[in-house]
Amino acid sequence: MTTVLKPVLASRPHPTCRHGHLRKSSPASTRAVARTLTLFVLLSAGPIALGSSLADEIRASRSETRTRNGRTSRSYAGEVTAILQHSRIRADSAAVTAEEQAYHFYKNVQFQDDRYTLFADRLTFDSHTRITRLSGGVRLADEARTLSAREVTYRQAASTVNAKGDVRIALAGGGHVRANRWFRSVSGDSSVGSGSVRYRNGENGTLTIESPALTAYEGGDSLRFTNGSSLAQGAWASHSASTTILRDAGRVELEGEPSLTRTGREAYTIRATASMAVLELANEVLSVVNLLGSADLTVSRKESAATIQADTCALKVDGDQVSLIEAQGNVRIHIGSNEAGKSSVNGGSSLISFNDGEPDHIRVDKEGSLLHASSDSSLVIDIDGYGLTLDLSGSDLKTVRIDSAGLCRLGGNQPTHLSGDRVFLLFEERKLVRAEIEGHVKGHVRESGADR
Numbered sequence: 001m002t003t004v005l006k007p008v009l010a011s012r013p014h015p016t017c018r019h020g021h022l023r024k025s026s027p028a029s030t031r032a033v034a035r036t037l038t039l040f041v042l043l044s045a046g047p048i049a050l051g052s053s054l055a056d057e058i059r060a061s062r063s064e065t066r067t068r069n070g071r072t073s074r075s076y077a078g079e080v081t082a083i084l085q086h087s088r089i090r091a092d093s094a095a096v097t098a099e100e101q102a103y104h105f106y107k108n109v110q111f112q113d114d115r116y117t118l119f120a121d122r123l124t125f126d127s128h129t130r131i132t133r134l135s136g137g138v139r140l141a142d143e144a145r146t147l148s149a150r151e152v153t154y155r156q157a158a159s160t161v162n163a164k165g166d167v168r169i170a171l172a173g174g175g176h177v178r179a180n181r182w183f184r185s186v187s188g189d190s191s192v193g194s195g196s197v198r199y200r201n202g203e204n205g206t207l208t209i210e211s212p213a214l215t216a217y218e219g220g221d222s223l224r225f226t227n228g229s230s231l232a233q234g235a236w237a238s239h240s241a242s243t244t245i246l247r248d249a250g251r252v253e254l255e256g257e258p259s260l261t262r263t264g265r266e267a268y269t270i271r272a273t274a275s276m277a278v279l280e281l282a283n284e285v286l287s288v289v290n291l292l293g294s295a296d297l298t299v300s301r302k303e304s305a306a307t308i309q310a311d312t313c314a315l316k317v318d319g320d321q322v323s324l325i326e327a328q329g330n331v332r333i334h335i336g337s338n339e340a341g342k343s344s345v346n347g348g349s350s351l352i353s354f355n356d357g358e359p360d361h362i363r364v365d366k367e368g369s370l371l372h373a374s375s376d377s378s379l380v381i382d383i384d385g386y387g388l389t390l391d392l393s394g395s396d397l398k399t400v401r402i403d404s405a406g407l408c409r410l411g412g413n414q415p416t417h418l419s420g421d422r423v424f425l426l427f428e429e430r431k432l433v434r435a436e437i438e439g440h441v442k443g444h445v446r447e448s449g450a451d452r
Contacts, residue, residue: 058082060094073097080105084125087113087132087156091123102126109134111154115186116161117141118152130156138163146170147182159186167193171216175247176200177223179214191216199223199245201284207233207252209243221248231279233286235264235320238277252279260289264320268357272297274313289315295327301357304337304395308352325352335359340395341374341430347388358395364388372397379430380411385423400425406437 061078076094083089084103089112091105105123111132112118121136132154140147140161150165161184169177180195193214201207211229216222222244229243231252241256254260254277262270275293279286291297295313299306299322311329315322327333327350336342347368353361368388372381379397387403400408406423410416414432418425421439425432 058094071097071099084127085130085156087111087125089123089125101128113156115142115159116154118154120152132156144172149182160184161186169193171247173221173247174201175223177214177216189217197225199225201245201247207231207281207284207286209245209252211243222246233279233281236260236262236286238279240277250281250284252281253277254279262320268301268321270297270299270315270322272313272315286317289313289317291315297325299354299357299359303339304358305335306352306359307334308332310350321357322354324354326350327352331364333362335392335395337375337395339375341372341379341397343370343372343390343392343395343397345370345388345390358392360392362388362390362392370400374412374430376430378413379427379432382409382411383407396430397427399427 058076059079059081060076063074063076065072065074067073074096077092080091080094081088082094082103082105089103089105090108090110092107094103094105096103103125105125107121109120109123110117111120111123111134118132118134118138118140120134120138122134124133126132134152134154135150138147138149138152140149140152140163147163147167147169149163149167151163153162154160155162161182163182164180167177167179167182169179169182171177177193177197177199179193179197182191182193184191193216194212197211197214199209199214209223209225209229209231211225212227213225215224215226217224225243225245226241229240231238231240231243231254238254238258238260240254240258242254244253244255245251246253258274258277260270260272260277262268272289272291272295274291274295276291278290278292280288280290291313293311295308295310297308297313297315299308308325308327308331310327310331312327314326316324316326329348331345331347331350333345333350333352334342335345345362345364345368347364348366350365350368351361351363352359365387367386368384370381370383370388370390372379374380374396381397381400383400383402383406385402385404385406387401389399389401389403390397391399400423402408402423404421406418406420408416408418408423408425410418410432416432416435418435418437419440420437422437424434424436426434
């Protein structure tokens with residue numbers, strides 16, 4: 001049967017005196033006996049007054065009071081329930097001494113106040129400092145997260161939680177964080193994790209971020225990893241000074257000269273650097289890579305490679321490959337292979353589409369230029385114009401279109417000069433087989449000496 005322990009108000013016979021008679025004693029011994037009686041009465045009464053009201057009520061199936069070496073303590077066992085300064089604690093057993101001003105709870109401990117619910121193997125509540133220390137399989141839950149750790153210190157007066165030792169956090173809406181330490185202030189809008197921090201987006205998520213430190217803002221929707229961070233998502237990886245993930249927006253921001261790499265099948269690789277990078281996720285999978293400021297990237301497949309340098313670049317990712325690149329600012333494109341040859345395109349706003357990892361279409365909206373040389377030098381091209389469009393097969397040039405002010409200089413086996421408002425050139429097996437020119441047509445074919 002559960003026993004309710006409450007303060008004892010009735011007086012008790014003096015334990016050193018016979019019933020009804022008083023023995024003489026010295027003042028010192030009288031004071032010692034009085035102190036012993038005070039501790040005995042307080043402990044046997046249940047709640048102990050230690051500066052402030054430590055417990056409104058404590059319940060247990062049984063209790064026992066002991067005095068050893070001048071220290072009096074009381075233990076509780078069986079369905080222990082205590083209300084300590086507006087906090088409710090349940091446990092299998094508990095112990096308290098008057099000198100320590102603290103309660104100790106053991107096994108199946110549950111702590112609850114108006115902010116948190118915590119579970120642990122052991123708990124110590126200090127009535128003077130209002131500090132609660134939990135250890136052994138600690139779990140904490142609130143609206144934004146569920147946390148587990150080896151140890152947690154909860155300072156109710158300061159409204160802070162400090163967890164350490166294999167800290168694991170499940171964020172609301174998915175996402176898991178691991179760290180050595182975790183600190184949260186209820187009055188602030190952020191939490192801080194440190195020491196080998198690792199984030200994963202969901203139970204089976206493919207996005208992981210690692211860093212020495214993490215700041216999680218209110219609700220866990222914004223996570224900022226600092227002091228050097230690394231990211232992995234499928235075949236993609238990045239290294240940057242800091243990484244911020246905006247979970248609701250499906251957006252990851254890499255700052256501090258980030259570098260990105262993508263490796264995969266058939267020696268298909270992508271390497272990129274920029275002042276900043278922004279990654280966009282669709283269904284937790286990388287779909288767009290934005291390179292902002294001094295963008296420099298290389299897409300390689302087998303023995304061919306395409307290098308794009310621009311102020312900014314946006315890469316569209318389909319499956320495990322880049323399908324489209326939109327480059328802005330001062331754009332420089334270099335494409336080449338040892339087998340087919342090399343092409344260089346310079347201009348402004350440009351679109352580069354890819355087929356099976358290789359560029360097959362380039363569009364330069366405004367003024368642009370093309371330099372191309374086949375591997376055997378049989379075809380050499382120098383072209384300038386506005387609205388430049390190229391079609392390629394591998395690194396071989398197939399067609400060239402110029403919207404206006406086209407100027408074409410062909411060398412190699414077919415030395416030719418052509419110009420016009422609009423120009424279309426068709427190449428087969430590294431030879432010019434067709435030329436269509438409109439508006440202010442001018443041309444000269446040195447090989448035949450005939451104007452065209």
